[in-house]
Amino acid sequence: MDLEISRALSIPDSELNWRFSRSSGPGGQHVNTSDSRVELSWSVTGSRALSDYQRERLVTRLDSKLIAGVITVSASEQRSQLRNRELALQKLAKIIATALAPDGPSRRATKPTKGSQRRRLATKSRRSETKAQRKRPSAD
Numbered sequence: 001m002d003l004e005i006s007r008a009l010s011i012p013d014s015e016l017n018w019r020f021s022r023s024s025g026p027g028g029q030h031v032n033t034s035d036s037r038v039e040l041s042w043s044v045t046g047s048r049a050l051s052d053y054q055r056e057r058l059v060t061r062l063d064s065k066l067i068a069g070v071i072t073v074s075a076s077e078q079r080s081q082l083r084n085r086e087l088a089l090q091k092l093a094k095i096i097a098t099a100l101a102p103d104g105p106s107r108r109a110t111k112p113t114k115g116s117q118r119r120r121l122a123t124k125s126r127r128s129e130t131k132a133q134r135k136r137p138s139a140d
Contacts, residue, residue, distance in 0.1 A: 015046075020039075022037060037076040038076070038084040038085050041071070
């Protein structure tokens with residue numbers, strides 16, 4: 001089952017590595033017998049499904065999440081291993097889609113309005129007067 005990120009990008013199942021372990025935390029009698037925690041790993045640098053541009057963008061945007069060019073997500077929220085597998089796939093797809101999304105529009109610098117400048121200066125002068133009134137009166 002391939003992981004579909006978008007219409008243009010689909011990661012083949014052969015590139016996904018699965019690891020299963022026991023979930024931590026409470027779970028009753030069944031907790032020690034079922035391996036329901038799922039770790040899903042995918043090598044960004046070694047993937048053949050990506051173009052050079054996509055690979056470069058993922059490496060730069062996911063730099064803090066990559067370990068030796070591999071991204072790993074885990075899921076242990078559900079008791080069912082199958083459901084945790086689905087959650088791990090969804091998490092990975094969301095991370096990749098977000099990293100590949102184009103940047104938003106850049107901010108255009110604007111000047112503050114005359115009214116906002118006046119209000120700012122009036123607030124400053126009121127604050128200055130308040131602080132000046134706290135001083136000890138002069139001996140004069």
